[in-house]
Amino acid sequence: MDLPQLFLLSALFIFSVSYLIKSLLRPKNKKTTAPMIPGAWPLLGHLHLFDTVNPTHVTFGEMADVYGPVFMAKLGSLNVMVINSKEVAKEIYTVHDKLLERPELTASKILGYNDSFLTFSPYGLYWREMRKIAASELFSTSGIDMLMFSRAREADLAFGNLYGRWEQRGKPKEGVLVDMKQEFIDLTANISLMMVAGKRYFGENPNCEVKEARRCGKLIREFLDYFSLFLLSDVAPVLGLLEWKIKRGMKRTAKELDKITEGWVEEHKNKRRDHGRSVNDYLDILIETLGGDKIPGLSDTHTKIKALCLNLVLAGSETAIVVLVWAVSLLLNNPHVLKKAQEELDSKIGKERVVEELDIKDLVYLQAIVKETFRLYPPVPLIAYRDVMEDFDIACCNCHVPAGNESDQMA
Ligand code: HEM
Structure with missing residues (x-):
């Protein structure tokens, strides 16, 4: 091997080693957007995957089983990021909530005094x-x-x-x-x-x-x-x-x-x-x-x-009706829980008077029944979706959320 060849080879070696070291040291923070599920139709997007039998959140839940806790779907012309993870939802609603906005809804305009209902008005x-x-x-x-x-x-x-x-x-x-x-x-x-x-x-x-x-x-x-x-x-x-x-x-x-x-x-x-x-x-x-x-x-x-x-x-x-109906139905189907709830009422309140709101703090078993009902049958299983106003990154899942047309809304 002559001198120029040796020089070239050593230069190549030094370059490869330094590239390898650099790439190993480079922080692994390249963010990707969530995967888009396949099968979108023109104009309708994935709307054809929803039916009148299964509630929307059940269909989204089935999709999450296949595509993971964060994925994208096309609802009509909108790209929607669907979040099915407690950690991701928590980060979005605590760290990035200022970058979200309520979407304009036809029903809120017509039925809610032109977006004047507190529950649906834009965050202005x-x-x-x-x-x-x-x-x-x-x-x-x-x-x-x-x-x-x-x-x-x-x-x-x-x-x-x-x-x-x-x-x-x-x-x-x-x-x-x-x-x-x-x-x-x-x-x-x-x-x-x-x-x-x-x-x-x-x-x-x-x-x-x-x-x-x-x-x-x-x-x-x-x-x-x-x-x-x-x-x-x-x-x-x-x-x-x-x-x-x-x-x-x-x-x-x-x-x-x-x-x-x-x-x-x-x-x-x-x-x-x-x-x-x-x-x-x-x-x-x-x-x-x-x-x-x-x-x-x-x-x-x-x-x-x-x-x-x-x-x-x-x-x-x-x-409130949904929670009450489910709570009673769960109690009737679980008589041992009903019995324990009655025992708690008898011991904490007695049989001489009715329960008052102020007693609730002492009725811990009753409180647990209500919480369990919320967990099993949440009355609002799918939180109203939000518009994404500015790009942001979700740290806990290393995922990039683009604003506007690339990722119009989050559910
Ligand atoms: C079991 C009972 C209830 C459940 C599960 C429930 C659930 C919710 C949820 C999930 C939201 C957030 C909606 C969103 O922005 O995406 C919300 C907002 C709201 N709820 Fe309730 N709610 C209940 C009872 C009530 C009651 C009794 C009232 C009033 C008398 C009420 C008044 C409101 C108002 C005014 C907002 C909007 C708050 C805001 O924009 O900051 N809710 N509720």
Whole structure:
């Protein structure tokens, strides 16, 4: 081997060794985006993989079994990153939450006073202000405690009514047949309506305002059904035109519900005008805090009050019913757990009085039953998706999330 060859070979060797050392020392932080699942159709994306039998979260769960805890799917024209991991969800909602935004939803625009519901409004100034009011005035300890009596009275009436029916039939040992789901629907609706607007509409209660109650019950049902629809307008706007009939129905329901809400607000304002300041429910608090009655004609404030009022009535009803129905059903199917819960009630409360909210802190077994029900049958299994406003990296799964069109939304 002559000198130039030797020189070339040693240079090559030194270069290879230094490249190897560099590549070994280089931090392994090259981030990749989550894998896109195969089988997307033009225009529809993976929408054809969803059916009317399996709930959406079950289909996503089956996909996660195959493609891992973080994957991409195409819903219509949107690229959606689906997260099925507690660690990843935690990092996103704690470290990167400022880079996320709520998406624009057709239902929220038509049914929610043009995105004015706290649950669906974009994270701007409006959401921050309304959330501050809700947190400090309505959901603060004093706001919650103020209406404790209201909730207890509704529960007393509902269970007193059930007991009455059993008594009327001569207190049969085997009990009487009741539709507990319907009882819970009436009870939760009465509690929300009483807390928000001072109204009792459902069940066989003596003060029930039957005609308005029936109308309100029907509209709440329609509202919740419309809101749970998966609309093509939100994911494939071109096909949204096909949904004109649904949108027309939504507008009709929104208009009718607005009439009812308008009535509640007016009634509260008139009462304040005629009888002076009194705070009996959330509407009284909202009118006082937002000053709606002091600034007549300021339609924006008036609409804000109506939006939050209706939002609160609707937000708590469906979710609470699902937990209650599952909890009772699980208890009936697990008599040994029911027995232990009864023993806890007997030892901590006794048989001479009914359970009160203030007792809950001492009823640890009952608390565990509720938590287990939430774990087994979460009432909101799929958190509402978010728009990704800026690129970010998820450290715990070494995954890059691009903003905008490359990864439009996260579920
Ligand atoms: C078992 C009962 C409930 C469950 C499982 C539940 C679940 C949820 C979830 C998952 C969210 C987050 C939605 C999102 O932004 O993606 C949420 C937000 C919200 N919920 Fe509930 N909820 C329940 C009861 C209630 C009740 C009783 C009320 C009111 C009376 C209520 C009012 C709200 C409001 C105002 C928000 C929006 C908060 C914000 O934007 O910061 N919820 N709820």
